[in-house]
Amino acid sequence: MHLYLPIAGNDINILLMVGLGGIVGFLSGLFGVGGGFLMTPLLMMMGIPATVAAASDSNQIVAASASGCYAHFRARTIDFRMGMLMLLGGVGGGTVGVQLIRVLRRLGEADFVITVVYVLMLGGIGSYMFFESLTALRGRRPAAAGAKPSIYRRAVEALPLRMSFPRSKVTISALMPALLGILVGVLAAIMGVGGGFIMVPVMIYLLRMPMHVVVGTSLFQILFTCVNVTVLQSYMNHTVDFMLALLLLLGSVVGAQIGVRAGKRLKADQLKILMAVIVLAVMLKMLLGLLLRPDFLLTYKGGH
Amino acid sequence: MRRVAMLLMLVAGLPWCAAGQPAAAAGSLAIRPERIEINLFYTGATVQVRAEVPAGYQAAVRLMTRPQRLVMKKLGRKVGVLWMGVGDVAFDRVPAVYQVLTSAPLTELAPRAVLAEWGLGYESLVPDRSSGAALRSELVGLKEHEGLFALAEGKLDGRGLAAETRGPLLAEAGAPPPAAASYRTRVLSGSFHLPARAPAGDYVVDLIGFNNQVPVQLGSVTLHVEHAGMARAWRHLAIDHGLAHGIMACVVAIVIGLLTGLLFRPKSEESH
Numbered sequence: 001m002h003l004y005l006p007i008a009g010n011d012i013n014i015l016l017m018v019g020l021g022g023i024v025g026f027l028s029g030l031f032g033v034g035g036g037f038l039m040t041p042l043l044m045m046m047g048i049p050a051t052v053a054a055a056s057d058s059n060q061i062v063a064a065s066a067s068g069c070y071a072h073f074r075a076r077t078i079d080f081r082m083g084m085l086m087l088l089g090g091v092g093g094g095t096v097g098v099q100l101i102r103v104l105r106r107l108g109e110a111d112f113v114i115t116v117v118y119v120l121m122l123g124g125i126g127s128y129m130f131f132e133s134l135t136a137l138r139g140r141r142p143a144a145a146g147a148k149p150s151i152y153r154r155a156v157e158a159l160p161l162r163m164s165f166p167r168s169k170v171t172i173s174a175l176m177p178a179l180l181g182i183l184v185g186v187l188a189a190i191m192g193v194g195g196g197f198i199m200v201p202v203m204i205y206l207l208r209m210p211m212h213v214v215v216g217t218s219l220f221q222i223l224f225t226c227v228n229v230t231v232l233q234s235y236m237n238h239t240v241d242f243m244l245a246l247l248l249l250l251g252s253v254v255g256a257q258i259g260v261r262a263g264k265r266l267k268a269d270q271l272k273i274l275m276a277v278i279v280l281a282v283m284l285k286m287l288l289g290l291l292l293r294p295d296f297l298l299t300y301k302g303g304h
Numbered sequence: 305m306r307r308v309a310m311l312l313m314l315v316a317g318l319p320w321c322a323a324g325q326p327a328a329a330a331g332s333l334a335i336r337p338e339r340i341e342i343n344l345f346y347t348g349a350t351v352q353v354r355a356e357v358p359a360g361y362q363a364a365v366r367l368m369t370r371p372q373r374l375v376m377k378k379l380g381r382k383v384g385v386l387w388m389g390v391g392d393v394a395f396d397r398v399p400a401v402y403q404v405l406t407s408a409p410l411t412e413l414a415p416r417a418v419l420a421e422w423g424l425g426y427e428s429l430v431p432d433r434s435s436g437a438a439l440r441s442e443l444v445g446l447k448e449h450e451g452l453f454a455l456a457e458g459k460l461d462g463r464g465l466a467a468e469t470r471g472p473l474l475a476e477a478g479a480p481p482p483a484a485a486s487y488r489t490r491v492l493s494g495s496f497h498l499p500a501r502a503p504a505g506d507y508v509v510d511l512i513g514f515n516n517q518v519p520v521q522l523g524s525v526t527l528h529v530e531h532a533g534m535a536r537a538w539r540h541l542a543i544d545h546g547l548a549h550g551i552m553a554c555v556v557a558i559v560i561g562l563l564t565g566l567l568f569r570p571k572s573e574e575s576h
Binding site for chain 2: 002003004006007009010011047059060062063064065066067068069070071074112115116227230231232233234235236238240241242243245246249250253254256257261289290291292293294295296297298299300301
């Protein structure tokens with residue numbers, strides 16, 4: 001059964017879209033990522049123009065993250081204070097990132113720089129998470145007690161405006177989440193994705209937040225980011241196809257709930273290793289896309 | 305008086321017009337449907353073509369949108385191994401949709417230069433000396449893959465439809481009754497398939513006849529493709545009221561998300 005998408009200007013299979021939304025929503029609920037890095041390329045493969053795929057996906061993520069957020073709110077696994085600071089940083093960083101990408105495009109090397117940074121970052125984050133979680137699952141924790149604090153740790157502790165985040169069980173400078181939010185915002189704007197899969201490792205490894213709070217807080221931040229993107233894209237570029245978003249979100253909201261429940265049954269290290277596998281899979285897919293000759297040496301402009 | 309002068313000018317011009325064209329060059333072209341409505345369950349459309357050409361003629365029917373400048377991203381190798389965008393390429397006059405049906409292979413209809421002059425064949429869309437000529441095959445390959453471009457050579461056929469037609473065909477063309485021998489016509493038929501991604505707008509469908517490799521325009525009709533019903537209303541909202549559309553899209557998404565959250569609430573919470 002097919003449906004015509006008035007803004008995308010193409011027809012799609014209804015069941016396929018609901019199913020796709022379900023799978024990405026599941027990942028969203030499980031790991032606290034928006035899933036844009038997975039959904040947008042899949043939609044493009046199905047003939048949806050890149051700009052419409054990215055904008056409609058943001059709309060779909062609003063529903064999935066609202067659904068996931070509600071579940072985490074009930075479970076008290078959202079650190080609102082941390083989330084708000086990161087959100088503020090993310091908005092500022094996103095604005096800086098958009099300007100930075102303009103400069104790179106003017107220099108003519110934007111695509112090359114972005115793609116290489118993307119692959120290296122995904123490879124680095126994914127590999128680190130994978131091996132760290134694997135070591136933990138094998139019961140061999142790196143000796144932390146008594147060890148000399150790292151330069152990073154000492155620098156973090158020297159920052160002013162220290163604040164307590166009871167839900168995350170950490171006391172750090174308020175500048176930390178804001179600065180990391182800016183960093184993620186810049187990277188997200190350059191790479192053209194929501195930033196969930198960058199934000200999650202940042203919260204785990206740099207802010208030392210517990211895994212279950214990380215997922216809820218990430219979803220909270222993603223919800224607001226995607227509301228902002230959806231409204232702006234609809235207003236300025238008219239690229240939000242609500243029909244497409246509706247089909248995707250019908251699947252994703254259910255998938256997100258199942259993902260949240262599945263996440264509760266898994267240990268933090270199991271969740272991390274699964275997240276690492278997903279990040280590495282995305283990196284491999286991108287690497288293959290770079291190494292294999294495309295079917296056509298031309299592509300439409302637009303999208304990320 | 306002015307009308308008489310114009311009539312005289314027309315009569316005087318007729319022999320000049322006919323000089324470059326074969327005698328009794330009359331034909332007709334009909335398409336069905338003439339109007340396609342894009343609604344919410346639109347999955348593309350098939351357009352049936354019926355062309356009538358003088359006996360002994362070959363023919364081509366071309367369906368296309370208005371040509372426009374098209375800028376695309378060129379993919380190439382960086383540092384020897386990585387395939388990625390390496391700049392933009394512009395095609396000066398390329399239609400979004402271009403499909404041709406012919407009664408014989410294009411090369412048999414007329415010389416290449418003549419075909420190009422009449423806008424037949426992919427070379428006519430991206431001429432050798434134009435910008436983007438080096439990537440013509442890539443553009444054509446991509447557009448054919450999307451179902452927007454098609455060259456169906458020999459697919460305009462007249463199997464069992466050859467007929468001897470009198471009167472109406474030539475009356476349509478407004479020509480005087482010709483000699484008995486030129487009454488014979490050939491009826492050809494075929495079909496175009498427009499995929500759902502073919503844009504809305506007016507498509508020009510032209511019938512071009514070939515007599516001994518000399519082309520002549522025999523007919524032209526317009527195919528109207530337009531949004532209708534819910535698809536039209538939704539486009540109107542999204543394009544003309546983008547802000548309201550964006551806010552509504554977010555509100556609906558949040559409401560559905562929260563409702564699903566309530567629906568999936570664990571039983572332990574429901575009992576409280």
